[in-house]
Each structure stands twice: as C-alpha cells, then as structure tokens.
Amino acid sequence: MKGLDSVKDIIEAIKETAKGNYAPDTTVKGRISICEGCKNFTVLPVIKTRHCNECLCDIDIKTMFKKMECPLGKWHGEE
16 A cells, blocks of 8 residues: 555654665665656655655655665665
8 A cells, every 4th residue: 555655654764764764875766767767756746845645745754764765676774
C-alpha cells in the first residue's frame, strides 16, 4: 500500500535524522540522478519539489539518508 509505505519512510527519516545517518553528497546526487531518469519521477507544479509516483516520497528527503532505498530496486540503502 503506497500511502502506508510513505508513512513508514517518514518515520524512518525521523529516526535517521536523530541518529545523523546521512548519505554522502555523492550518493545523494547519484540517487537523485537515477530518480530523475525514472518514469515515476515528477515535479509537483505548485511547490516545485521532486516526488516519486511509485512510493509517493519526496525524493530530496528520501535520498539523503543512508538506509533508505528505492522501492523499485534502482538504488539501495547503506548500513
């Protein structure tokens, strides 16, 4: 269920923020590049943020944490 997965990602992002588990800038940029080439990538017109239509995430937030991963397996989390 997409909405539930999105809520799980938000909770995980909060936990990772508290731990300071951020991915290196090169990893974030690589992930964003992969997302931008995906058919599920979209930019929300009013607020101009990058989103995934598969997992409903804010790409800029999801890609910045080590453990997060693409639900389609296009990029993976790190420990």
